[in-house]
Amino acid sequence: MKKYISVMLALIFVFSFAATASARLVGDVNSDGSTNSTDALLILQHSVGKEADINEKYADVNADGAVNSSDALVVLQISVGSYKGDLEVEDEIKTSFKKDVVDPIISSGTFTLKTQTTVDGEVAVATTMLRDKDLCIETTAKGITVRVLTLSSKTYLVIPDFIMPGVGVYMKYDQQINPTIGDASGARYVKSENVTVDGEELVCETYELDDGTVSKYYFKEGKWVMLSVTENGETTTQKVLEIKKGVDDSKFSLKGLVDISSKK
Ligand SMILES: [Ca+2]
Numbered sequence: 001m002k003k004y005i006s007v008m009l010a011l012i013f014v015f016s017f018a019a020t021a022s023a024r025l026v027g028d029v030n031s032d033g034s035t036n037s038t039d040a041l042l043i044l045q046h047s048v049g050k051e052a053d054i055n056e057k058y059a060d061v062n063a064d065g066a067v068n069s070s071d072a073l074v075v076l077q078i079s080v081g082s083y084k085g086d087l088e089v090e091d092e093i094k095t096s097f098k099k100d101v102v103d104p105i106i107s108s109g110t111f112t113l114k115t116q117t118t119v120d121g122e123v124a125v126a127t128t129m130l131r132d133k134d135l136c137i138e139t140t141a142k143g144i145t146v147r148v149l150t151l152s153s154k155t156y157l158v159i160p161d162f163i164m165p166g167v168g169v170y171m172k173y174d175q176q177i178n179p180t181i182g183d184a185s186g187a188r189y190v191k192s193e194n195v196t197v198d199g200e201e202l203v204c205e206t207y208e209l210d211d212g213t214v215s216k217y218y219f220k221e222g223k224w225v226m227l228s229v230t231e232n233g234e235t236t237t238q239k240v241l242e243i244k245k246g247v248d249d250s251k252f253s254l255k256g257l258v259d260i261s262s263k264k
């Protein structure tokens with residue numbers, strides 16, 4: 001069964017970033033930043049079989065499937081300001097990075113996902129490990145490492161270096177923690193687009209669940225670098241530092257830890 005992780009938890013915080021979709025000018029077939037008679041001429045030359053240095057994908061300006069004088073006419077209308085349609089369009093691209101890069105690891109059911117957020121200017125790193133139905137989320141913030149562990153549906157809070165380095169404690173945690181790990185087969189592909197995030201060119205794939213949850217997967221050169229999940233109007237964004245199959249089994253053990261659950 002495919003598993004879907006829409007992260008995460010009160011431990012994980014939100015940071016904001018600026019993402020802009022890249023747009024292009026309609027009819028700018030030579031990509032020089034303006035739509036003018038040069039573009040119209042290039043389209044005409046191309047349409048009569050002459051070699052023209054154009055982006056063919058953009059040359060079908062009226063999107064009727066053919067490149068011909070009708071497209072050149074539209075470009076001329078744009079250049080003289082008499083065109084009524086959109087002058088800029090989103091540069092849409094189809095990819096399947098999520099399917100190829102992310103899904104095989106997530107659906108394996110045993111994986112490690114290392115993410116990073118920034119809280120009040122401080123970097124917080126979280127490592128999420130799923131081992132079948134058990135989950136471990138380890139965060140280090142301000143030098144303190146904390147682990148939230150679920151083992152056979154019981155939740156524990158572990159502070160591994162509480163007493164001294166290597167000597168830790170744990171307590172049973174009454175509060176039910178529900179990281180959203182569910183069936184992702186209902187996630188519907190919405191679109192892919194080129195976006196610029198903090199000056200970096202990324203590919204963004206958007207997926208939506210029936211309950212309205214929107215997940216955006218960002219990739220740089222095929223590598224998964226960021227995830228943002230919007231649920232009930234709240235967006236959580238995390239940088240992805242690492243994703244791989246397998247977990248560190250020692251993180252799922254309470255062995256050697258002092259149980260302080262009963263002490264109030
Ligand atoms: Ca041009």
Ligand SMILES: [Ca+2]
Nearest residue numbers: 060062064066
């Ligand atoms: Ca056309």
